Amino acid sequence: TINADRLWSTIIETARFGGTDKGGVRRLTLSEEDRQVRDWFRAACEAAGCTVTVDGLGNMFALRPGKDMTKPPLGIGSHLDTQPTGGKFDGVLGVMAALEVVRTLNDAGIETDAPLCICNWTNEEGSRFAPAMMGSAGYVADLPVADILARTDAEGVSVGTALDAIGYRGPEEVGAQKLSGFLELHIEQGPILEAEGLPIGVVEHGQGIIWYDGRITGFESHTGSTPMHLRKDALATLSEIVLAIEALAKAHGPNAVGSVGEAVIARPSRNVIPGEIAFSGEFRTPDAGILDALDKALQDKVKEIAARRKVDVRLDTIWRKEPTHFDPVMTGAIAAAADRLGLPHRPIVSGAGHDSFHLATLVPTAMIFVPCKDGVSHNELESAKPDDCAAGTNVLLHAVLAVAGG
């Protein structure tokens, strides 16, 4: 079994890179804080006997040799970037657990059959640059590398420029580091495992995701002297869209969610009717048919709202990720490892997106979930218990040994 104290202190140690006074982490992808944690990660992997390479999207690969170097390595890991007001565990746990697995194997003098490769994927969060899971999208060729490099943040900085700014546009060709499979440990980010008192979730499916960018163009005019029936109010229009997304998600069963995360009024003034608003939106559901239905219903609803309010609404689908179905051999290895360790588990659907969703399109992949407090994530209050982190890492260790061959 792994060294639980070392795992925990490693998580706490790296939380200082971008650490906030509320106990959270603000480590936007390709920021200075991201550079710091990447430098730390490279040094820690090298100290654990790994060779670290970086590809053209900043994805980091730390290779631990195996007995049979003709076999492609088994990938383990997650991501080290966070939300603007993120927690200490989302992504970080998966990378630190992978490092802890390698350290434990080193301590025990175990060489696996296939090599292992700890992965730190660039921009999993999708907050600074859309879409999410960007580095792994490039790796599996879900998006062209050139397209990814040209994506810009709110300040107009491109991914390519940001990679250069922190010195993490690596020489390795994207996708060149072959993997035989991928295993990722992550906090659940939802309330199910905690509510059921279970330490382990075996992730069998991942939700499909659709992301929108929207722009409403109404007409700026005086709040005092413009009669209600002559207004083209962009904020009232947005309000209807926000509530429509909420209502549509609720109407499509317990497994659909829908949200608007960002909305910015251009040139706001308290006595000017908002004339222009940019916003983001999304739906998620494990069922591709329901994702289609939600998308269609929203597009229709938006057309109706725009026509009735005589405003212009653009709603662009900027990303669509089909629902993910993980590999039964890999989920079986995870369930067997949990059984061997006497840890109760259940199958679970991932509400959040993960790099494993992309890896699953290329190689046998699966994920392990551990509970987090109140199911809260993407919040500085995000919290997970040391025991649960250790349990998940032990399951990872045993699944790795089963898959890579002890």
Place this chain on the structure above:
Amino acid sequence: TINADRLWSTIIETARFGGTDKGGVRRLTLSEEDRQVRDWFRAACEAAGCTVTVDGLGNMFALRPGKDMTKPPLGIGSHLDTQPTGGKFDGVLGVMAALEVVRTLNDAGIETDAPLCICNWTNEEGSRFAPAMMGSAGYVADLPVADILARTDAEGVSVGTALDAIGYRGPEEVGAQKLSGFLELHIEQGPILEAEGLPIGVVEHGQGIIWYDGRITGFESHTGSTPMHLRKDALATLSEIVLAIEALAKAHGPNAVGSVGEAVIARPSRNVIPGEIAFSGEFRTPDAGILDALDKALQDKVKEIAARRKVDVRLDTIWRKEPTHFDPVMTGAIAAAADRLGLPHRPIVSGAGHDSFHLATLVPTAMIFVPCKDGVSHNELESAKPDDCAAGTNVLLHAVLAVAGG
């Protein structure tokens, strides 16, 4: 009659201070652009034989002597600040018309009985600092001067600091410059005069105004993994409030309006449920009873929404201005002047707020409206015809002669 060409070229000349490429003006109160237009105004008034003084709130007074200097002067004017995306006429027309009246009297060698005083009131717009009509509020002691000086903009800069920064915190005590009455020419900022083909509106009433500052505190969490029923979504909450304000205004007759002009999500991210939003809101109606009813209904509705959504909503009333009723002698003088000039007119209610609302609480006051294109204001496309501006200024001239004594 006044010199229409000179009036028009003066309006166009000053529109360069803060002029935008869409033909509008961005001249926020106490900004560098405001300093430029104030310097211009001071020089132009001095060239027209006036003595210019500035009070402790930056209100500017250009005194033109009369035959009887024991009489307090008749005030004429408006404001030179604009919205972030304002037009060339809102406020500006009233100040330039007052200057044109003085220039015309100079050309004709007419000395009025009572002196005249051209006024440029500080921060009529209320966009950078709330509330609106701030300089005139201080002048009539509707708000204490110290309170006004301490108000801050979105960057935390106080009115006092901003006055000092542009050198317009004057030595004169606020309110010391006595006036015997006040007349203000303004574009209607609404669609009525244009629709009815009338060049002149005699403003008899002004709407009551209530301004709110609100803050919604929900809970940031993951858009993908947080089930719909466990969310505390600040943006969905705001959306209900925006639509409630709109619906309440519509339900209270053709003469009530309600809007949300500003809304800012704290720390937005597209896959984080908005946890905190600051917003502004307002209602306006000429009827004080309806203003009470709207306020009460909104407060009740907000409580209901907050309880149902389990979020915290603060709604603070930051300003309440009772409906204004202008002086019948002054409105009579305006109507008589229009009749004398053969200009058709109608009584009208002001949808927008004006410094005259404050002056009316102290001295006999009234306003003249002229049409503007499509009723549009608080927009860079705001537009008024040279003929209409000239007609309004002629009415101002003749009303001034009647009230101040030719």
